[in-house]
Amino acid sequence: MVFEKIGTTIKESFNKIKNTVIVDENLINEILKDIQKVLIRSDVNVKIVLEFTKKIKNDFYKSDIPPTLNKRDYLIKIIYDNLVVLLGGDYKSLEITKKPHKILLLGLYGSGKTTTVGKMGKLLRRKGYKPLLVSLDTFRPAAYKQLETLAKSINVDVFGNPNAKDPIEILKELDKKDLSNYDIIVYDTAGRDSLNQELQKEIEDINDYVKPDDVLLVISADLGQSVMNLATSFHETCNVNGIIITKMDGTSKGGGAISACALTGAKVKYIGVGEKIDDLEVFEPNKFIEKLLGLGDLEELLERASEAIDETKAKEISEKMLKGEFTLLDLYDQLEAVNKMGSFSKIISMIPGMSSTGISKEDIGMIEGKMGDWKIVMTSCTKKELEDPEIIDQSRIDRISIGSGISKTSIRELMTQYRKMKKMIKYIKPNKIDKMENFDINNPEFKKMLRKMRKR
Numbered sequence: 291m292v293f294e295k296i297g298t299t300i301k302e303s304f305n306k307i308k309n310t311v312i313v314d315e316n317l318i319n320e321i322l323k324d325i326q327k328v329l330i331r332s333d334v335n336v337k338i339v340l341e342f343t344k345k346i347k348n349d350f351y352k353s354d355i356p357p358t359l360n361k362r363d364y365l366i367k368i369i370y371d372n373l374v375v376l377l378g379g380d381y382k383s384l385e386i387t388k389k390p391h392k393i394l395l396l397g398l399y400g401s402g403k404t405t406t407v408g409k410m411g412k413l414l415r416r417k418g419y420k421p422l423l424v425s426l427d428t429f430r431p432a433a434y435k436q437l438e439t440l441a442k443s444i445n446v447d448v449f450g451n452p453n454a455k456d457p458i459e460i461l462k463e464l465d466k467k468d469l470s471n472y473d474i475i476v477y478d479t480a481g482r483d484s485l486n487q488e489l490q491k492e493i494e495d496i497n498d499y500v501k502p503d504d505v506l507l508v509i510s511a512d513l514g515q516s517v518m519n520l521a522t523s524f525h526e527t528c529n530v531n532g533i534i535i536t537k538m539d540g541t542s543k544g545g546g547a548i549s550a551c552a553l554t555g556a557k558v559k560y561i562g563v564g565e566k567i568d569d570l571e572v573f574e575p576n577k578f579i580e581k582l583l584g585l586g587d588l589e590e591l592l593e594r595a596s597e598a599i600d601e602t603k604a605k606e607i608s609e610k611m612l613k614g615e616f617t618l619l620d621l622y623d624q625l626e627a628v629n630k631m632g633s634f635s636k637i638i639s640m641i642p643g644m645s646s647t648g649i650s651k652e653d654i655g656m657i658e659g660k661m662g663d664w665k666i667v668m669t670s671c672t673k674k675e676l677e678d679p680e681i682i683d684q685s686r687i688d689r690i691s692i693g694s695g696i697s698k699t700s701i702r703e704l705m706t707q708y709r710k711m712k713k714m715i716k717y718i719k720p721n722k723i724d725k726m727e728n729f730d731i732n733n734p735e736f737k738k739m740l741r742k743m744r745k746r
């Protein structure tokens with residue numbers, strides 16, 4: 291597989307990092323040099339490679355190491371994050387919002403369009419959709435037959451006319467059919483040697499007629515970084531919103547192709563990894579890299595890193611609490627975060643002076659114990675109720691109880707806890723924090739404050 295070499299080098303680098311005692315400039319330079327070499331060999335543009343390694347260094351030195359990671363883990367995490375960005379960053383799947391959803395595939399001659407339309411038919415059907423494959427290739431004589439054979443092999447419907455002279459003629463015939471039964475229509479189009487005027491006109495006409503929801507450009511990975519020019523010129527002809535890179539199995543230039551696409555801002559949605567009908571993969575940069583490098587250690591490390599992110603979120607919420615902006619929505623957010631890791635006491639402990647005051651351990655224990663119920667309650671509240679819980683009166687409690695199936699007593703408990711916290715928060719205004727931070731439980735002023743609070 292094309293990425294094998296990149297995978298091996300990066301795995302070796304990660305091992306080097308893990309086995310080192312001190313993470314210093316020398317180690318980082320040595321590792322980055324290895325990674326640069328393998329990326330350039332994979333046809334990633336030299337300038338991109340240099341920027342990539344510069345960014346890793348920058349990230350490593352300029353940001354704080356999260357408390358859940360050590361220096362070695364942190365370096366690995368930063369290399370991983372930047373690799374994900376190099377290959378396109380966040381993944382966004384195709385959004386199938388209407389029926390039938392129309393997907394148009396474009397590309398040069400021999401790029402793998404027809405094969406990919408067949409592969410997509412299988413993939414979509416496996417996901418539970420009912421697809422129709424349409425051949426609009428009137429340029430190459432056997433094009434319809436090729437798609438028909440593929441469609442039959444996977445038991446998916448196909449439409450086309452081998453005798454038609456131009457694609458619009460086929461589309462007009464297709465209009466006469468009842469298509470309401472299909473979830474997705476995938477259109478195969480003809481290619482040319484280059485994006486010449488003839489192909490441009492054909493694509494524009496088809497695009498105007500079909501008004502596709504997605505236009506995917508099919509490009510062969512062996513073009514390496516030069517896919518960038520092609521992607522840009524196709525994009526100018528019609529709004530390409532995703533890319534499929536085929537033949538990732540047969541070239542060493544896949545890295546170049548994918549990173550060049552990432553630069554154009556177009557997302558690679560699928561990759562073709564072989565000639566067979568099952569050889570199409572949804573392309574998610576993070577999962578792709580995790581698979582390439584082998585999960586296991588990496589997974590555990592990423593988990594720890596996300597714990598650190600949760601910690602940041604916890605801090606955010608605690609800051610909001612201090613500003614007195616704590617709503618049921620924040621409590622909900624908190625319950626969500628707690629579901630993933632950590633505990634409510636953690637948030638409390640982040641508020642200076644709060645840990646040992648007002649809300650008792652029992653209260654916290656109770657909140658934690660009831661979280662499941664309360665989450666359900668909150669999903670039955672309206673947005674307005676979440677933002678301004680004081681409007682939740684008896685009749686609203688009745689409604690929420692019916693909607694959520696949670697007892698009215700539990701809902702009242704939630705309100706009581708919420709009010710308790712809100713009061714606490716009102717009391718602990720930022721200007722009081724400095725004073726409170728150094729208090730110990732026996733401090734008379736502290737005791738006075740507690741008494742005052744209990745009276746409320």
Ligand SMILES: Nc1nc2c(ncn2[C@@H]2O[C@H](COP(=O)(O)OP(=O)(O)OP(=O)(O)O)[C@@H](O)[C@H]2O)c(=O)[nH]1
Nearest residue numbers: 399400401402403404405481536537562563564565
């Ligand atoms: N190894 C490999 N071969 C592929 C892949 N995708 C397509 N091919 C092969 O590439 C060749 C061209 O594929 P087609 O699907 O006919 O390409 P096309 O873009 O429809 O070509 P035209 O219709 O002539 O423009 C075929 O031999 C396919 O088997 C892939 O992911 N890996």
Ligand SMILES: [Mg+2]
Nearest residue numbers: 403404427433
């Ligand atoms: Mg074809």
